[in-house]
Amino acid sequence: MNTNQIIAQCFGVAMIILCAIAPQFKKKMGFISCWFLANICSFSMFWFLSAYAGAFSAISTIIRLAIFIYYESKQKIVPRYGLIGLILLHSVVICWNFENIYSLFLFFGVANIYGQWRKELKITRICAIITSAGFFLYSMINGAYSGAMNEIIIITSACIALYRFRELNNKKAA
Numbered sequence: 001m002n003t004n005q006i007i008a009q010c011f012g013v014a015m016i017i018l019c020a021i022a023p024q025f026k027k028k029m030g031f032i033s034c035w036f037l038a039n040i041c042s043f044s045m046f047w048f049l050s051a052y053a054g055a056f057s058a059i060s061t062i063i064r065l066a067i068f069i070y071y072e073s074k075q076k077i078v079p080r081y082g083l084i085g086l087i088l089l090h091s092v093v094i095c096w097n098f099e100n101i102y103s104l105f106l107f108f109g110v111a112n113i114y115g116q117w118r119k120e121l122k123i124t125r126i127c128a129i130i131t132s133a134g135f136f137l138y139s140m141i142n143g144a145y146s147g148a149m150n151e152i153i154i155i156t157s158a159c160i161a162l163y164r165f166r167e168l169n170n171k172k173a174a
Contacts, residue, residue: 106135
C-alpha cells in the first residue's frame, strides 16, 4: 500500500465510526453534524484514492448537510424549494457520474435527503436505513466491500436507535 492508500484507509475507518455513532444522537443537530463529519472523511478517503466520482458525491452531501445544519441552528426547516433543489443536486451528481444501470441504486439517497429535512428523528433514521440499503447493493455489485460493511453498520445502528428511542418514548408515555 502506498501512502495515499494508507491515509485513505484511516479516513475510511473514521467514516465508519462516525456513521455508526450518528443515529444514536437524541437531537437532530448531533445526528446531522456527525453525518457531516463522516462525509468529510468520505470525501477525503475518495480524494486520496483518486476516486473523484465518489469525492464529488461526498461534496454534494457535505453541501446538503451544511444547509441542514445552518437551518437547524436557527431552529428552522429548509423551505420546500430548498428540499427540491437538494434532490435535484443529488440527481444531477448521480447522472453526471452515471456508470451503469446499478448507479440507479444511488437514487435511494433521495430518502436520506427527505429524512434529514424532516424534524422527526424516527423518520430520519428510517430514511437512513432505506438509503443504506441502496448504497449497500451498489457497493456489493461494484466490489466496494468496506463501503457495503459501512452500510450494514449504519442500518444496524439506525435499527438499534429506533428500538432504543421507541422504548424511551413508551416509558415517558406510561
